[in-house]
Amino acid sequence: MTKSNLLRMDNVGIVVESLDDAIAFFTEIGLSLEGRATIEGEWAGRVTGLDSQRVEIAMMVTPDGHSRLELSRFIDPSTVADHRVAPVNSLGYLRVMFTVDNIDELLTRLYKHGATLVGEVVQYENAYRLCYIRGNDGLLIGLAEQLGKK
Structure with a gap:
């Protein structure tokens, strides 16, 4: 039996309703349109x-160039399910987590894009401040601010 050698993870894909709104939202977080x-x-x-399909995609990249987020808007066939309101403990549910410099400042900017806080911003020991938000299109996004390393 030959074992596959993993080289890297290329991207995480998320289906959205509005590609333009999603690009603006993730640009606000700090990703760039690639x-x-x-x-x-x-x-x-x-x-x-899906047989024949037509999908508009946008590839977003993190500032370090190592992580990518592929945003997809299905034109044909249309989307068939909506998991955006599922709670975080749903099977197969996707959440994307970003490490940021200043959660409070970023939240202020993201609220202007329609983001809402899911619970509250909490501190985990002396290591991180963390929160979940519902962002563009109701997507569940995690934000983490590492403490003590600025």
């Missing part, structure tokens, strides 16, 4: 199992 394209055709459907 590229935007429409993916369509039978070849793409063979990868996803």
Whole structure:
């Protein structure tokens, strides 16, 4: 048996209603738009199992260049399920966590994009301040501010 050698994780994908709004929201967090394209055709459907599809995507990248977030807006076929209001303990539910410099300042900016705090900002020992927000399109986003290392 040959073992596969993992090289890296390329990206995490999130389906959104408005690509423009999602790009603006994640840009506010600090990601940059790396590229935007429409993916369509039978070849793409063979990868996803959706037959023929047409999807507009935007690839967002973190400042260090190591992590990417692929935002997708399905044109055809349309989306079939909505998990945005599922609580954090739902099976298969996705949450993306970002480490930030200043949670309070970032929250003030994200509220202007419609973000809402899920619980509250809490401190874990002397290591982190953490919170969950519902961001653009109701997506669950985690924010972590490392303490003692500025």
